[in-house]
Amino acid sequence: MNIIPLFVALPLAVAFIIPMLSRKFKWFPDIAGNITTLILAGMSFSVIGKTGIYSMGAWEAPIGIVMVLDGLSVLLLIAVNVIAFASTLFSVNYMDRYTSKLRYYSLFLLMVAGMNGVVLSGDLFNLYVFLEIASVASYALVGFGCEHEEIEASFKYLVLGTVASAFILLGIGITYGSIGSLNMAQVSEQISLSGMNNALLFAVALFIMGFGLKAALVPFHAWLPDAHPSAPAPISSMLSGVLIKALGIYTLARILFNVIGVTDTILNILMVLGAVSMVIGVLLALGQWDFKRLLAYHSISQVGYIILGIGLGTPLGILGGLFHLINHSVFKSLLFLNAGAIEYSTGTRQLDELGGMKEKMPVTGGTSLVASMSIAGIPPFNGFWSKLIIIAACIQAGRPVFAALAVFASILTLASFLKVQKYAFFDKLKDKWKDIEEVPVLMRLSMVLLALLCIVMCVLLLPLLNTGLFDNIDILGPAVDALMKGTAYAVRVLG
């Protein structure tokens, strides 16, 4: 039996089973949600190193709709499903104070199904449908608290997200109009045969904008600083950790590299967008006092790094970008969970109201230190390695200015996270926090899991050094291959 469709079918099915059974069994949403994401995480590890094509209803491509599993999809599947499991684990206690757990888990699993669908889809329109499933679920989840601020953020996100979706749909329509097919492999084949035309260029602009908005690249980023902090913490960690990557970065990379085929102009656009996001994001982050808002701006900045790396177009650059993608999903999710844990215990996330949390919440303090050092690029944590590769790749590609900007942004990132550490964790404990306690065990477990990942993830680089170590977990190599081979994607899918 082919495992590929299960990545979508399983969460989709459970999302609808949960509301049916939860009226009788109060504990059902927690159990079902966690088991589903655990199974999905296990499944995503089982497809490491594999490729495959699943044709729906046994109709072969290009007539039927296909799902394609390759190195890049595997990388994203692992990121999405592992973070989803950590988030559901965290949700068990955290979501107790919200009223409706069954709706929460249903929407959560719908979002996961959408993201898994996006990274597996081999068809432009199907990609759009999955993208909308994930987006709509996320609009609802951002507003889940139903407070004034959350609804407002959700509304802004909805409007801007819909603009992006409309542009993407328009782009897909234009592509269909000029190629006559929606199958990504066939579109790619046609474009490499007949070349680009103005209509397709328009579609490319629409794609970069649409997916760029989902990825929160400057100047399409304005929704993110409102939306990500407003959501419940595990959702923020999903949104910043994986949603912007599956819906934004993956789709950009897949369509530009494998379907349209990159040109120097497109690569330059990506690099400039990446560098601008990197710098502006971190500058705005430095000025924030709301813990989650600060993290949200850092997401913009870190996405900039990823896009800069991928935009270099060299194997080393893409490796750095993709490695940073998976690293960022781990440490940023962890940071949002830390922020959630602090909010859970103290009820605030204003850094200047906190202080001395290190004594009262040692697990949160320790894990947040690991995550902060990771995002700031301090060795031996994972963020160091990907930043190192990105900076070296910029130099190798003859772009020292981008390397210098990456260095500059990295220093500011460090400064901003040291601010977080100082105000929230190391400063004097205020009297009003005398009686707070560390969060429940499941939340701690979830944070420790991600912190351990931050420490051990550098082993992912070992298979690339031909040392013979850990070769069975070669996740990055095939993912870089998938992008470097460009429009040879068509040959692989169509055979």
Add this chain to the structure above:
Amino acid sequence: MSLIIYSITLSILAGLMCLLVPRKIKGVAETLSVIVSLITFVITVKLFNVEIISGLFLLDKLSRFIILGIGLFGFLIALYSLKYMSGRNNLRDYYAYLMITIGASIGAVLSNHFILLLVFWGVLGLTLYMLINIGGPDASAAAKKAFVIIGGSDVIMILGLAIIWGMGRSYLVIENGIRISMNSGMAILAFICLAIAAFAKAGAMPLHTWIPDCAEKAPVPVTAFLPASLDKLVGIYFLGRISMNMFEMNKAMGNMLLIIGAITIVAAVMMALVQHDFKKLLGYHAISQVGYMILGIGTGNPIGIAGGLFHMLNNVIYKSCLFLGCGAVEKKTKTTDLDKLGGLARFMPVTFVTFVIAALAISGVPPFNGFVSKWMIYQGIIELGKDGSKMWLVWMVAAMFGSALTLASFMKLIHAVFLGQREEKEKPKEVSFIMWLPMVVLAALCVIFGVAAFQVPLKNFILPAVPGVTGDSFTGLFSPGLVTLMLLLGIILGLIIYLLSNLKGIREDSTPYIGGEILPEESRVTGVDFYRTVQDFGIFKRIYGLAEKKMFDIYEVGKIVLFYIIDILKHMHSGLLSSYVSWVIAGVLILLVVLMKGSM
């Protein structure tokens, strides 16, 4: 080879084990640290006669004595901490980070591979941050500032190494004697990037500002171990390494180093003159001394470089001794405010004597070690003048001026702490054996490295590391043996006079003579007001005023500039949906134009 790996990993593993020991079990971390640091010291001694240059590690005549120093200081600090740190509640973390620091420093010095170097170098920043934070909530701001500067310079170092790698050289620090000639902009940029990393670590201007804050807030052994000794060893080692083995120095870069060195010496010592806090004063001297090392390396001639490296070694010895003495005073009196101290010489004789020896050494008074290395640096500068440099007199004046002011500021310090009068009536006792032993060892080293400079340190450590220095290039001008003899004679003479004239009574009743008036209680002469006139003097007044406002602090100035930009950006993010949508539309239009242009 395996010894090298042990020297690095043993202490790191010990540190990680300390972190895993449950907090309730006391004593494990302390014992483990002292034992492992002793073993590491023994290993570094054994490595002294080994020479290995491989793809990963680099143990040559330069790195061998640096790791010896790290091993020795690691052990002494662990020993000193047993008593000084006892009673604090986060001891486990303290010893863990201390041990990791020892291992990572040895690793950083021994790595020949860029990535290995970057990892160890970066870990040092992290452990420094954690160690300063041991000082409690008050130290958190100092820790943040230190790590922003150190961590920031680490990333700049990545850039520098990446540029070298991108220029086609391999990823090895030493590669068959191939040196990069500084004839392209990229090569110069790479050198500056790497020098910035070394400057930040060693604490040269303008990246020095973390040291005074750190000295004031962090626990004394941390300051004695990191900014005062280990970071100097590692930072100056790296500066020496890049300017001797990686790059072919040219005039312009040499002059850059000389300017930075000279400014660092004078500016930092001027700041030291007016400090009121024992630890902060020592912190400024820790910066000032770096200037000499950079000056020495900047001369570019063998004798100057050898002097710079020797001064680094000497500085580590006397500066640790000074900080440990400061820690002993703090332990017994619970304060480091110079206003409140005084008259301690009677109660803490061992601390007093070791402190005076170290103070004379730092001021460059013969026959102590500081004099010999300064002398060599002067020789290097004169050599520079012989080669036709017109500026040599400027460097010379800066170095000598700095030396004189150092002596002046230590006179103030010794008066304020050990002589003068005591305000409080209670009588502190001398610190315990475990605490004074490291100080005595260091003070003895100050004397040995001074009196027997050629026989012990120069012959074994410095001269083999710097090719091209001949023994007679400086010996003719100075004979430490003779000077020592004359000084000893002077001291004996002084002692005889002292004993003969029965000054004991006067010493007991040391009320200052102020013309027969009775000294009011509040107008105690503390030493704090020494040199106050300097502060009020014309142009100095303005400069000190600006310094007080932190206008020379790259960290504070950077903050002001950045927040100006950030405010503009924040203002643009008004929360209005319509403006956000218009950015999106504008973005699409620009993309379209760029894409159309690109396809034409």
